[in-house]
Amino acid sequence: MVFLVLLFFFQSDYEPLKPLSxxxxxxxxxxxxxAGGSIDLSWKPSPDSARVVTYKVLRGLYPDGEFxxxxxxxxxxxxxxxxxxxxxxxxxxxxxxIDERGVVASSEIVGPRISKPHWFNTGRLAVLVVAMAYALMVILYIEFAKRDTSKMYIRRIAGLDQIDEAVGRATEMGKPILYSLGIGFLTDVATLASLSILKRVARRAAEYETRIVIPNYDPIVMTAAQETVRHAFVQTGRPDLYAEDDVTFVTNDQFGYAAGVDGIMLRERPGTVFLQGSFFAESLILAETAHSVGAITIAGTDQATQLPFFFAACDYTxxxxxxxxxxxxxxxxPQMLGSLKGEDLAKIIxxxxxxxxxxxxxxxxxxxxxxxxxxNVMSEWFVKLKDFLGRY
Amino acid sequence: MSFANLLGLWVAATLTIAILSFLYRDNPLYKFAEHVYVGVSAAYFIIYSAKFTMELQLINEFKSNLEAYLQQGSTSGLVEALLLIIPTILGILMLTRWVGPKIGWISRWPIAFTIGLGAGLGITGGIQGVLLPQVQATIEPLWVSPFSGANLWAAVGSLLMILGVVSTLIYFYFSRPHRGFIGVVSRIGIIFIMVSFGAAFGATVMARVSLLIGRLYFLVNEWIGGTIDFIQAL
Structure with missing residues (x-):
């Protein structure tokens, strides 16, 4: 019997289960x-890693509970x-x-560990330093500007020089002005910049007693535009001319907005059209329609892909x-001048x-x-500096 | 094809032709299509805002977080629920402008909050996402050794990129008159800008042409072809 058992083990492929580390x-x-919600795990390979075919990560709320x-x-x-x-x-x-034959080996249980959100992301320290340095430059320039703005030179910008003339043209023709802030939101810098241009345009429109029509894509931008125009009309001493219905919401759909503004242009036939803000695929549709109704068009956007269309179809860009x-x-x-000067210094840097x-x-x-x-020393410095800029 | 499908095709094709009729001149057909389009898209936006923003992201989220706190004692659920009250209040404040002039000024607070938020995110996002990566990508050696044809072209490419970026930045430098050396560099900058605009113009026009082809394909194949198929099947 013993002989038969031994023969079975020697003749068959049977191998006893080996323990796994x-x-x-x-x-x-x-x-x-x-921002919280994450825990990192890392481990060293099992000494029997060559045999391992499956790795499982398990989590439990208690060390002796269910995982x-x-x-x-x-x-x-x-x-x-x-x-x-x-x-x-x-x-x-x-x-x-777990190995091929299903032998399981469990690591030690590690815990308790918690995840939590962190107030500061130290990995973005470079961004903080750059932002602080930029803020410091702007603040310093604002202080300089407060003392004497006449010393703050800004080169001529043709498109902006034409604003007063364009408003005057619409007045002479007895036609309204149409101002579009594009399809950006109030969180877009271009929309904010456009609101500051709108302030100037609305002030001139109030002075010249010219109607200004502002169709909007976003309801919050519309509210900001209404506030801007109302304030400009009040500042000019003509609150009676302000018509809230002229600063209206059209639709939140890109091409729906383009179709709506095109329709307004065709029916109102404005003497001057301002297209200032964030524009996308609808830019050429709007600019072409403005041109077709004979309006002088002043456009401006930060969307590089749309600027060529404005150049092609508008009078000033x-x-x-x-x-x-x-x-x-x-x-x-002073605040705006300081910002611009700080920006210029940043460009030089x-x-x-x-x-x-x-x-x-x-x-x-x-x-x-x-x-x-x-x-060599120089190439090492080059790599170090380039890496530093890309690290964050 | 069912009759309902055919009807849908005819509505889509009629509206497409009505919008395209604007190429000739403004006309009642275009006006009708324009008003339908604006009306439908505005209505869709309102439904979308009510369903996906107010119901899903505000009301349902508030309920589930509050339930998590009340039933499981989850403090993060309570925090999340309380945080949702802030945008709710800001949204309600935005409506005060329609109540009357006495409290209408309160609507400026949420506007100020939104503008501040946009500016703050814009500065950090701009520095981290655009400024630093672009500066890093621009910096390249103007010579690559050992000398070879490929390395020579790489060096020329680097030189053009640095020249383009620096001269374009100088064009947008507002603190000095563009005369003398600055004038020459800024003129080079505007040449680079115009070349890039030309390339972008060509690429975008091609994309628009493909959109037009897609619409014409719909008119010829789906509308006319679908109608013929429907008649033949009768």
Missing amino acids: PVTNLVVEDVEND TELVVFKVPTYSFRDATTEDRVEYFYMVQV LIGEELFAASAYLDRN IVVIILLVSIFGTIGEILPKDAATET
Whole structure:
């Protein structure tokens, strides 16, 4: 009998189940610099990693309670982010490895760990530094501007010079002005810049007793436009001329808005059309219709893809930054002038950085390099500086 | 094809032709299509706002978070529920302008909040998402060793990119008159701007032509073809 049993073991492929070693050094920690809801896990491979075919991550609320399977990996994996945690709830984790024959080895249970939101994202420190430096430049220039705005030179911007003339033209023709703020929202910088141009246009319209029609895409922008125009009419001493129904909502659909504004242009036949703000595919439709009714058109947007259409179809076009410079150019108030001057200084700093670092890189390419590392001091500096800019 | 499908095709085709009739001149057919389009899209926006913004993101979200707090004691649920009260109040404040001039000024608060939020997000988003990556992408060595044809073209590409970016930035520099050296550089900048606009113009026109082809394809194949198929099937 013993002989038969031994013969069976020697003759068959039977191999007894070997114990499997679990993964080691399981580290579980809250994800840094996030808004909460995530915990990171990492572990070292099992000493028997060659045999492992499945990795399972399990989570439980108690160390001796039930553990739920979070994820299963069929390839060697040594880290996992659990993005399904509830903040400030204590969790326990373990990782299981399984071999082909179903032998399971569980790691030690690690916990309790909690996820929580963080007030500061230290990874974005460079953004904070740049923003603070920019803010400081702007504040300093605002202080300078408050002392004497006449020393603050701004170069001529043709499109903005034409605003008063364009309003006057509509007045002479006895036609209204149509002002479109585009299809941006109040959180778009172009829409904010457009509102400051609207202030000037509305003031002139009130002075010349010309009607101003403003069809809107977004109800909140419409409210801001109504406030801007009302304020301008009150400031000019003509609140009686302000008509709230002329600053109206059309629709929140892009081409619906284009069709609506086109219709208004055809029926009202404005003498002057302002297209200032965020415009997309509807830009050429609006500009062409304005041209077809014989209106003088002054356009401006920060959307680079739409500017070519404005150039082709409008009388004057404000290109991106010129739109943002409009409020400082038109009003010359210290805050706006300071912002513009701060922005100009930032541009010069950017130009200097681009030129300096590129020169570092060029010298690094020309100078002889270390044979082993294929680098030299200049090329190392070039890589370091470039990485710094891209890190955040 | 069912009669209902055919009817839908005819409505879509008639409205398409009505909108395209604007190419000739303003006419009653265009006016009708325009008003239908504006009316339907405005109505859709209102329904969308009521259903997906107010009901799903505000009322249902508030209810589920509050239930999570009351039934499971989830403090994050309570915080989420309380946070939803802030936009609700801001939204209600926006409506005060229609109540009367005495309290209408309160509607400026949510507007100020929205503008402040936009500016704040714009500055950090602009620095992190646009400014720093663009500066990094512009910086390249003006010479690549060892000397070869491919490296020479890479160097020319880098030179053009740096020249383009720097001269365009100088064009948008407002603090000095564009005369002398600054004038020359800014003139180079406007050339780069116009070349990029030309390329963008061509690309966008091609995209618009493909949209037109899509619409003409609908008229010929689906509308006329579908109608013929329907008649033949009778």
